[in-house]
Amino acid sequence: MTQEQWGQLKQKLQQSVGQSNFKNWIEPLEFARVDDGVATFHVPTTFLGNYVSQHFGELILYQMSNLSPDVRRLQFRVAANSGARPSRPATVASVEPIADSIVPSAPLDERFTFDSFVVGKPNELAHAAARRVAECGPVTFNPLFLYGGVGLGKTHLMHAIAWELKITRPDLNVVYLSAEQFMYRFVQALRDRKMMDFKSVFRSVDVLMVDDVQFIAGKDSTQEEFFHTFNALVDQNKQIVISADRAPGEIANLEERIKSRLQCGLVVDLHPTDYELRLGILQSKVDRYRAQYPDLALSDGVLEFLAHRISTNVRVLEGAMTRLFAFASLVRKPITLELTQDCLADVLRASERKVSIEEIQRKVSDHYNIRLSDMIGPKRTRCYARPRQVAMYLCKQMTSRSLPEIGRRFGGRDHTTIMHGVKRIDELRIQDAQIAEDLELLRRTLEG
Numbered sequence: 153m154t155q156e157q158w159g160q161l162k163q164k165l166q167q168s169v170g171q172s173n174f175k176n177w178i179e180p181l182e183f184a185r186v187d188d189g190v191a192t193f194h195v196p197t198t199f200l201g202n203y204v205s206q207h208f209g210e211l212i213l214y215q216m217s218n219l220s221p222d223v224r225r226l227q228f229r230v231a232a233n234s235g236a237r238p239s240r241p242a243t244v245a246s247v248e249p250i251a252d253s254i255v256p257s258a259p260l261d262e263r264f265t266f267d268s269f270v271v272g273k274p275n276e277l278a279h280a281a282a283r284r285v286a287e288c289g290p291v292t293f294n295p296l297f298l299y300g301g302v303g304l305g306k307t308h309l310m311h312a313i314a315w316e317l318k319i320t321r322p323d324l325n326v327v328y329l330s331a332e333q334f335m336y337r338f339v340q341a342l343r344d345r346k347m348m349d350f351k352s353v354f355r356s357v358d359v360l361m362v363d364d365v366q367f368i369a370g371k372d373s374t375q376e377e378f379f380h381t382f383n384a385l386v387d388q389n390k391q392i393v394i395s396a397d398r399a400p401g402e403i404a405n406l407e408e409r410i411k412s413r414l415q416c417g418l419v420v421d422l423h424p425t426d427y428e429l430r431l432g433i434l435q436s437k438v439d440r441y442r443a444q445y446p447d448l449a450l451s452d453g454v455l456e457f458l459a460h461r462i463s464t465n466v467r468v469l470e471g472a473m474t475r476l477f478a479f480a481s482l483v484r485k486p487i488t489l490e491l492t493q494d495c496l497a498d499v500l501r502a503s504e505r506k507v508s509i510e511e512i513q514r515k516v517s518d519h520y521n522i523r524l525s526d527m528i529g530p531k532r533t534r535c536y537a538r539p540r541q542v543a544m545y546l547c548k549q550m551t552s553r554s555l556p557e558i559g560r561r562f563g564g565r566d567h568t569t570i571m572h573g574v575k576r577i578d579e580l581r582i583q584d585a586q587i588a589e590d591l592e593l594l595r596r597t598l599e600g
């Protein structure tokens with residue numbers, strides 16, 4: 153491998169990892185040499201070396217060994233920091249060739265268990281199906297296909313199945329890996345002419361879980377191999393669990409025959425979180441934290457505030473909570489609403505919903521089939537007043553506008569009228585299933 157080849161390879165890596173990853177992680181790598189199958193890179197810090205090794209090691213190794221088949225291992229060393237002193241020869245990380253690992257399962261995150269998974273309406277079906285797989289009775293649906301947006305718990309559920317099976321059925325060969333890892337293992341096996349090993353390893357699996365299957369879209373040979381592995385396991389009545397960010401039919405560049413196989417079992421959608429689920433997740437985080445730090449002081453209303461304001465995904469919610477705990481313990485202050493707003497100002501701003509009052513009014517009047525002018529106008533009959541209150545409620549929930557401002561946009565109404573409308577819908581939301589359903593539907597279309 154020459155410097156020139158490394159230059160070419162960097163261009164390829166840029167396409168694979170994206171501009172910002174490339175700039176942060178790949179660009180600072182300095183290719184030094186290949187010695188005895190080991191490619192050495194100089195890195196500015198140990199942290200960078202470890203990070204690159206963990207996140208991009210397999211990818212770099214795979215692409216490097218395509219260009220230069222003698223490369224079998226990578227190693228990252230902290231570079232010389234001054235001309236006067238010799239370089240510090242600390243090996244910070246290395247990546248072993250993939251095909252050498254006999255067990256193809258990726259490591260499981262110990263936090264992702266059924267115990268720590270909070271169940272709510274949006275994920276109850278996915279959770280029940282995952283539980284069923286983990287019971288490991290007769291295979292009733294194959295595959296279980298879980299799909300949903302970013303950070304809604306797909307990976308968590310798959311790991312939970314694997315943990316559960318490890319305890320209840322240690323005799324089973326349970327394999328969890330991402331579709332990306334599947335591809336790298338496959339390519340490595342091709343390169344090393346170890347396809348027979350690859351096939352036999354994957355066909356001896358009892359439960360196979362492949363995360364983020366949309367990754368193999370457009371990758372023809374990987375799809376082909378995935379298809380064969382899939383069929384071989386289904387024929388043997390082995391359970392398969394797949395996840396993706398969308399339904400099988402919606403994954404572009406995925407072969408039709410794979411799409412149809414993926415739809416053969418149970419396809420379950422993890423819906424975006426609702427307020428109650430977010431609150432439950434926050435509460436469970438607090439409980440866990442309190443078990444370790446019993447003195448945690450948390451004011452009323454903080455969790456409710458966060459559940460309302462951060463509705464993007466659970467990962468963001470968790471990150472916010474972790475930061476809040478760390479901040480409060482550093483400054484040794486109780487977690488009040490004020491401290492929360494201070495500490496999480498950027499997160500709150502970023503997750504501020506960009507829905508406008510007009511948009512809400514339009515969607516709500518369409519939904520209830522009334523004219524926009526009637527929604528804003530003075531008519532008081534229930535068929536106009538209720539949709540109007542629903543719209544007021546959604547404006548309060550989904551925008552950062554103040555009550556007087558909302559009032560102005562509703563035909564110059566007073567802020568107390570808005571407050572009353574919001575309160576009324578808040579009550580009805582609990583008593584009247586139809587209103588609750590309308591709200592959920594409207595919120596979803598507005599969040600689009």
Ligand SMILES: Nc1ncnc2c1ncn2[C@@H]1O[C@H](COP(=O)(O)OP(=O)(O)OP(=O)(O)O)[C@@H](O)[C@H]1O
Binds near residue numbers: 269303
């Ligand atoms: N219902 C839940 N209860 C507790 N934690 C949850 C729940 N849903 C998601 N999480 C947490 O949110 C984070 C993101 O979840 P996860 O990684 O499973 O998302 P994902 O759906 O696989 O997203 P991606 O497609 O981005 O990989 C994890 O830390 C997970 O533990």
